[in-house]
Amino acid sequence: xxxAAIAPARCYFEDVEKDVPLETPGLTLxxxxxxxxTGVTGDTVLRDPDAVPDLLxxxxxxxLGWRVPQPPLVVLAFMGFEWQFLKPARVGDTIRxxxxxxxxxxxxxxxxxxxxxxxxxxxxxxxxxxxLTLLVARRPVP
Amino acid sequence: MLSxxxxxxxxxxxxxxxxxxxxxxxxxxxxxxxxxVIFAGLSGDYNVLHTDAEHMKSSIFGERIAHGLLGLGxxxxxxxxxxxxxxxxxxxxxxxKFKGPIKIGDTVHVISRITAKKDGPDAGRxxxxxxxxxxxxxxxxxxxxxxEHLMERRKP
Numbered sequence: 642x643x644x645a646a647i648a649p650a651r652c653y654f655e656d657v658e659k660d661v662p663l664e665t666p667g668l669t670l671x672x673x674x675x676x677x678x679t680g681v682t683g684d685t686v687l688r689d690p691d692a693v694p695d696l697l698x699x700x701x702x703x704x705l706g707w708r709v710p711q712p713p714l715v716v717l718a719f720m721g722f723e724w725q726f727l728k729p730a731r732v733g734d735t736i737r738x739x740x741x742x743x744x745x746x747x748x749x750x751x752x753x754x755x756x757x758x759x760x761x762x763x764x765x766x767x768x769x770x771x772x773l774t775l776l777v778a779r780r781p782v783p
Numbered sequence: 784m785l786s787x788x789x790x791x792x793x794x795x796x797x798x799x800x801x802x803x804x805x806x807x808x809x810x811x812x813x814x815x816x817x818x819x820v821i822f823a824g825l826s827g828d829y830n831v832l833h834t835d836a837e838h839m840k841s842s843i844f845g846e847r848i849a850h851g852l853l854g855l856g857x858x859x860x861x862x863x864x865x866x867x868x869x870x871x872x873x874x875x876x877x878x879x880k881f882k883g884p885i886k887i888g889d890t891v892h893v894i895s896r897i898t899a900k901k902d903g904p905d906a907g908r909x910x911x912x913x914x915x916x917x918x919x920x921x922x923x924x925x926x927x928x929x930x931e932h933l934m935e936r937r938k939p
Contacts, residue, residue: 677825681818681853683860686870695874696859700852704827716830719851721880721928726873771877 650712653780654752657714659742665705667737667763670730674701693730698760698769702738709740715778717751724771728762735763743772751778796867798909798934801897809861809893811920814849816887822853848884854891854926855879858917861893868897868911872932875910879928883919890920898929908933 670693678697679685687694707713730736737760744755754777760769823829831838832848839847862869885891899912911934917926 674825677821678856681821681825682856683812684856684863685860686863696852696856700822700826700856703850703852707827707829716832719881722877724877724879726875
């Protein structure tokens with residue numbers, strides 16, 4: 642038996658395909674999500690008991706993004722983003738996100754990808770939408 | 784200071800009350816390991832940047848760093864403790880840059896400035912643009928950007 646370790650699959654800059662939408666599983670927003678989020682952020686401004694903080698769906702979409710049918714992307718840094726809040730989410734809504742890489746740029750220490758992301762609810766209404774810029778590692782030379 | 788100011792019938796800050804050029808400074812907040820662990824659990828973002836202390840020893844940061852979006856959330860929470868647009872408005876847009884890491888033990892605060900006011904999507908509301916910077920204890924800007932808020936107008 643060989644002792645070679647099996648390296649976990651990773652998605653590097655070179656592996657990222659442009660213009661291929663990746664859809665995450667859904668996630669039902671609960672009061673527990675709201676409570677944890679308001680607790681950790683201190684963003685306690687809620688308009689009513691079923692309101693969801695504006696930034697919560699975006700934060701949840703970052704974790705949902707790891708659950709798409711491709712190996713995890715080697716993100717070195719989140720550089721920035723532009724975002725629109727189109728419709729408020731409510732407790733009980735089931736959100737998912739759909740991401741598409743729309744641009745790739747090679748940099749000295751990695752590559753920059755621009756991802757277009759839409760967060761949808763169970764009725765396929767777009768709640769939030771925008772573009773994120775990520776610094777991603779290039780495939781290491783063996 | 785848990786408060787539930789509602790947009791309708793709230794405790795009295797309206798679009799008309801804000802002036803371009805007004806500045807606000809938030810209290811500070813020390814970001815802890817617990818904040819990062821809770822945020823990883825909540826968001827499901829377990830990237831090694833935030834969760835693997837050993838791996839991060841050999842990274843350019845030298846240690847785990849807070850999720851960028853955790854910093855943004857903390858920033859929003861801090862801003863709501865001083866800036867009327869954050870406390871009473873509805874976030875409608877965001878342009879944001881992550882400029883540097885937030886490390887465990889860093890103390891951050893927000894400086895915000897109202898830069899523009901314009902008509903909203905309907906007669907009852909206006910749009911307020913705010914420039915915000917999130918600074919650490921050394922005065923370094925770790926995040927910055929522009930937020931847009933829908934605010935109710937005073938009833939005529």
